[in-house]
Amino acid sequence: MIIDRLAVSNPGPHEVLIRTAACGLCHSDLHFIDGSYPHPLPCVPGHEAAGIVEAVGSEVRTVKVGDAVVSCLSAFCGHCEFCVTGRLALCLGADTRRGPGAPPRLTRKSDGSTVNQMLNLSAFAEMMLIHEHACTRIDPEMPLDRAAVIGCAVTTGAGAVFNAAKLTPGETVAVVGCGGVGLATINAARIAGAGRIIAADPLPEKRELAMKLGATDVIDASAPDAARQIVELTKGGVDHAIEAVGRPASGDLAVAALRRGGTATILGMMPLNHKVGLSAMDLLSDKKVQGALMGRNRFPVEIPRLVDFYMRGLLDLDTIIAERIPLERINEGFDRMKQGHSARSVIVFDQ
């Protein structure tokens, strides 16, 4: 990635201009940066941000200038089949685009050429111009660097537990992968009252973080008998296995860790043509596999609740965030992510 100077258009009727305070580095950005998932270029990545509203369009009623907000890539239209049945995260957000004839949101200052916005956000920038349904107002007391990571990793991990698994207190959970999403999943499982929380990761330092966030047991995910260890610890397997890595082997581990009647929820971005499957024996044992796009969030309700969990000391964002770096060091941040050793890096902008 290079750093360049861009011009940002004025807010359209339903748009909000936000001064970005912080933006987390998410593994999904890396899929677009390294080209394994396609996106039109040039573009500005970044989708896990918090900031302060600087200006609003004429029709905006949900936020006002000066509000602290968290952005979310699950922009919703509010009136499609998915929205009116409460499944906002599935909305394709057709009308969140600017509409025909409108100038592009982002252009290069040097030659006026269009720069593509990624996921309607493009948050690795001091300013974001986004649809009002792509952000939500939060408690102004909330520190914005910690609020940022709620926008993707924490919403996804917590949503997997609360919305997709619908965990009942006492049920057992295995979380495969202890990056930002996995750690948020573990923390949410503790908040939801999970009986036993088993975290699987190949790296000892990540297993240590998992214990801090609420894991009751940790195992080395790369051990050949990882699934057997989980089945033994839980005397038959877990009720819920949540995959938060995006590697085929971790999907297989999630399925193999299930007890009879258990459900595996796959959050990670695997190679697009990869299949995660159940055997006939798994099906006869009433096992299930499901996706949970962005934790099946209803983010305008859930992000303020997650902020509240942080303020009350239930959600441990301080442990999830490994480092704060300036925009100039963004490529180093992604290099470290590729090595897999830290939890979450957050870009912090000067205010």
Ligand SMILES: [Zn+2]
């Ligand atoms: Zn993300």
Ligand SMILES: [Zn+2]
């Ligand atoms: Zn919709």
